[in-house]
Amino acid sequence: MALKEVLLGPLYIARALATTFKHNTKPIVTIEYPERQKAVPPRERGKHILHRYADGLEKCVGCELCAIACPVGCIVVEAAENTPEHRVSPGERYAKRYEINLLRCIYCGFCEEACPYDAITMGPRYDLADDHPDKFIAVKEDLLEPLSASISDTAIPSGAPSAQPVARKW
Amino acid sequence: MAAVQTDQVTLTINGQSVTVPKGTLILDAAKKIGIDIPIFCSHPKMAPVAVCRMCLVEVEKLPKLQPACAVYVADGMVVKTTTEQVGKYQKDVLGFLLINHPLDCPICDKGGECPLQDQTYQYGPGASRFDFPKAHFDKSVPLSDKILLDRERCILCWRCTRFSEEISGERELALIQRGTNTIIGTFNDEPAQSNYQGNWTEICPVGALTSRQYRFISRPWDLDRTASICPACSMGCNIQIDARSNRIGRFQSRENVAVDDSWLCDRGRFSFPNFQRQGQERPRVRRNGSLEEVSYEEAIAFTADALKHAGGQVAGWASPADTNEELFLFSRLFREVLKSAHLDHRSGVVADAEPDDIALPIADIERCDQVVVLGGQGVIDAAPVLHLRLFKSERKGVKILKVGVTEGKRALDAIPAEAQAIGILATEADKQAAVDLQAKLAKKVKGSVRRLIVTTGPNGRGAKDLGILPHQGPGYASLNGRAGRGRLQWPGAGVKGLYVHESSPLHGFVPSDAESMWLSTLPLVVFHRFKASPLDEVAHVILPGHAFTEKYGTVTNMEGRVQRIRRGIDAEWVREDWRVLQQVANALGASWAYESVEEITGDLVRELPPYAAVNQEARVLWSEST
Numbered sequence: 001m002a003l004k005e006v007l008l009g010p011l012y013i014a015r016a017l018a019t020t021f022k023h024n025t026k027p028i029v030t031i032e033y034p035e036r037q038k039a040v041p042p043r044e045r046g047k048h049i050l051h052r053y054a055d056g057l058e059k060c061v062g063c064e065l066c067a068i069a070c071p072v073g074c075i076v077v078e079a080a081e082n083t084p085e086h087r088v089s090p091g092e093r094y095a096k097r098y099e100i101n102l103l104r105c106i107y108c109g110f111c112e113e114a115c116p117y118d119a120i121t122m123g124p125r126y127d128l129a130d131d132h133p134d135k136f137i138a139v140k141e142d143l144l145e146p147l148s149a150s151i152s153d154t155a156i157p158s159g160a161p162s163a164q165p166v167a168r169k170w
Numbered sequence: 171m172a173a174v175q176t177d178q179v180t181l182t183i184n185g186q187s188v189t190v191p192k193g194t195l196i197l198d199a200a201k202k203i204g205i206d207i208p209i210f211c212s213h214p215k216m217a218p219v220a221v222c223r224m225c226l227v228e229v230e231k232l233p234k235l236q237p238a239c240a241v242y243v244a245d246g247m248v249v250k251t252t253t254e255q256v257g258k259y260q261k262d263v264l265g266f267l268l269i270n271h272p273l274d275c276p277i278c279d280k281g282g283e284c285p286l287q288d289q290t291y292q293y294g295p296g297a298s299r300f301d302f303p304k305a306h307f308d309k310s311v312p313l314s315d316k317i318l319l320d321r322e323r324c325i326l327c328w329r330c331t332r333f334s335e336e337i338s339g340e341r342e343l344a345l346i347q348r349g350t351n352t353i354i355g356t357f358n359d360e361p362a363q364s365n366y367q368g369n370w371t372e373i374c375p376v377g378a379l380t381s382r383q384y385r386f387i388s389r390p391w392d393l394d395r396t397a398s399i400c401p402a403c404s405m406g407c408n409i410q411i412d413a414r415s416n417r418i419g420r421f422q423s424r425e426n427v428a429v430d431d432s433w434l435c436d437r438g439r440f441s442f443p444n445f446q447r448q449g450q451e452r453p454r455v456r457r458n459g460s461l462e463e464v465s466y467e468e469a470i471a472f473t474a475d476a477l478k479h480a481g482g483q484v485a486g487w488a489s490p491a492d493t494n495e496e497l498f499l500f501s502r503l504f505r506e507v508l509k510s511a512h513l514d515h516r517s518g519v520v521a522d523a524e525p526d527d528i529a530l531p532i533a534d535i536e537r538c539d540q541v542v543v544l545g546g547q548g549v550i551d552a553a554p555v556l557h558l559r560l561f562k563s564e565r566k567g568v569k570i571l572k573v574g575v576t577e578g579k580r581a582l583d584a585i586p587a588e589a590q591a592i593g594i595l596a597t598e599a600d601k602q603a604a605v606d607l608q609a610k611l612a613k614k615v616k617g618s619v620r621r622l623i624v625t626t627g628p629n630g631r632g633a634k635d636l637g638i639l640p641h642q643g644p645g646y647a648s649l650n651g652r653a654g655r656g657r658l659q660w661p662g663a664g665v666k667g668l669y670v671h672e673s674s675p676l677h678g679f680v681p682s683d684a685e686s687m688w689l690s691t692l693p694l695v696v697f698h699r700f701k702a703s704p705l706d707e708v709a710h711v712i713l714p715g716h717a718f719t720e721k722y723g724t725v726t727n728m729e730g731r732v733q734r735i736r737r738g739i740d741a742e743w744v745r746e747d748w749r750v751l752q753q754v755a756n757a758l759g760a761s762w763a764y765e766s767v768e769e770i771t772g773d774l775v776r777e778l779p780p781y782a783a784v785n786q787e788a789r790v791l792w793s794e795s796t
Binding site for chain 1: 274
């Protein structure tokens with residue numbers, strides 16, 4: 001008995017290794033997060049983005065419809081009037097203060113639906129961990145698209161760490 | 171069958187029978203039985219014009235739809251407001267009104283409380299059939315330093331122009347041009363000067379007329395609304411404090427037919443920035459020449475100690491914008507605890523107050539034959555909403571005589587001996603002239619002659635009623651020779667200390683030149699107040715208190731009506747004024763144990779039974795004659 005197992009041992013090893021080597025040739029499932037990141041669906045509801053027009057002016061007019069549509073009340077908006085010296089948005093009114101409590105937010109996307117100017121959309125970012133609750137109050141500067149010519153309305157903001165999504169099937 | 175009353179008519183609206191007096195509009199008859207007819211141009215205080223066509227209803231036997239806001243009821247009329255044809259017309263009228271309306275609701279201050287928005291949702295078409303470019307007009311045109319006009323949003327309902335013509339009588343706004351080019355404007359585009367412009371923003375059924383102060387401050391759903399009283403003058407107009415995040419956004423009117431008839435003046439409406447609180451503040455006590463922050467306990471102990479030191483020679487000045495409850499405690503602190511009669515709420519020389527000063531209720535101005543405004547514009551300036559009441563009375567046929575204070579003779583000659591009811595209006599400062607004129611008129615005419623004296627401050631009348639006077643106790647009681655000195659005599663009267671209480675910067679203690687000299691030499695000045703003022707510099711104790719808009723209580727207006735004010739803004743770190751007064755009194759040996767404002771009101775009513783009127787927000791009647 002023992003002798004037979006000794007003699008067949010290399011065979012068992014070879015069979016086991018065959019399984020190992022077989023998987024070596026198959027596509028890799030694991031993603032090396034955070035260096036590499038999975039592409040999110042185009043309609044992903046991640047951290048919100050406040051958009052700008054092509055000329056850099058903000059789309060948000062501070063109408064607070066997002067705030068009233070929000071089922072958890074996590075949005076605070078205060079409006080102010082544009083002046084020729086201080087023009088933030090094209091019309092008469094802009095959002096002086098725009099804050100979202102990202103911990104309270106349930107990422108339902110109602111704000112996006114309520115917005116009459118497509119100023120707020122849900123973005124692709126989901127990596128929102130941090131070390132203090134206060135850091136989850138996203139102020140206007142955190143949410144605004146950066147002022148950059150290469151950014152179109154729908155692109156992922158350059159702040160998101162996924163320049164090279166892994167192009168691979170599950 | 172009983173005899174048919176000739177002044178009542180019965181009609182049917184949507185199958186429901188309703189009986190209303192003759193001369194009622196279909197709209198009001200429908201409102202009586204709870205049937206809602208959409209309106210834009212119609213306003214209960216103005217004559218019908220039927221320009222918006224929103225209220226079209228079907229009336230049987232009439233070939234076309236009729237405007238419910240302009241057709242009077244008739245006996246046996248059959249009105250239908252919900253037929254298919256009415257619905258179609260409502261959709262079409264809204265479609266027409268919206269052709270050139272920019273639909274910029276997201277940036278419009280009216281959005282959320284806009285009749286056009288609400289009624290479009292309720293009665294309007296889902297989509298516009300008009301796909302041509304909209305006509306564009308000027309946006310945010312400043313009509314004055316208070317009001318902005320957005321001509322695109324205007325639906326030409328004429329409410330503002332009619333207000334200007336029928337309610338204020340100033341005829342400042344008018345329709346200019348014709349057809350689609352019609353716009354609202356002032357003559358030559360000059361700034362509007364009316365003192366009643368804020369009302370335009372309230373009656374505008376769209377966002378065409380908006381307040382510059384309230385511009386983009388808030389959306390209506392953010393506002394915490396509190397019913398209160400206007401702090402600006404003694405009229406006692408009912409307001410609503412609209413606050414967002416604990417800051418006042420605006421004052422809106424709240425209809426009280428007996429007082430303000432649903433209007434406010436701009437001085438009151440736009441007075442709210444005076445009541446915005448800047449940061450937190452702690453009590454301060456002057457030690458070695460400089461003010462040090464201390465706790466309330468320490469400041470109260472210091473105050474009590476210093477007051478005890480000054481003995482009975484302490485003078486007390488309470489602002490005519492304090493509540494009756496505070497004044498009640500203030501008067502008790504001085505009369506019972508400090509044994510001082512040097513109490514005052516006045517800033518100048520005025521004649522003695524008497525209960526007869528309120529004999530003419532504000533609403534009764536309309537029921538007089540002749541009203542003498544002694545002092546003309548001076549009276550209107552003291553209580554601007556009175557002008558609207560006088561103009562309304564004048565339109566009803568009351569003869570209004572505006573004469574100078576010294577021209578009483580002119581009024582006396584102009585009033586015929588057969589006049590039935592005569593009213594005299596005058597300010598507190600001109601009261602003596604009013605009393606003299608009243609006596610002369612009473613001899614000349616058969617009818618009643620009554621006067622209404624315009625007091626100072628939202629509770630000037632209450633301060634007199636509660637005896638914040640050197641020579642009269644609560645309820646105009648005589649002091650039997652124990653009278654104190656008034657404010658003007660305090661310098662040079664051996665006063666060793668002064669306690670000033672105020673809660674409104676509009677009616678604060680403003681020292682005259684002579685008083686400034688005296689104040690700087692005074693060994694004790696206790697300043698219990700809401701907002702910093704020059705008096706801070708000479709104060710030895712500064713006790714922060716609540717503003718008029720931050721507390722509960724009651725105030726008495728010029729006609730003696732006791733109305734409640736309520737807390738619209740929370741300033742919890744500030745101790746209630748009445749509590750501080752109580753603690754000062756208790757530290758001086760009293761044993762008051764009030765736990766709430768209501769308890770003080772209860773005690774006040776026990777002491778002054780006429781103040782039981784507070785429960786009905788009615789007028790305080792001191793005797794049968796008033």
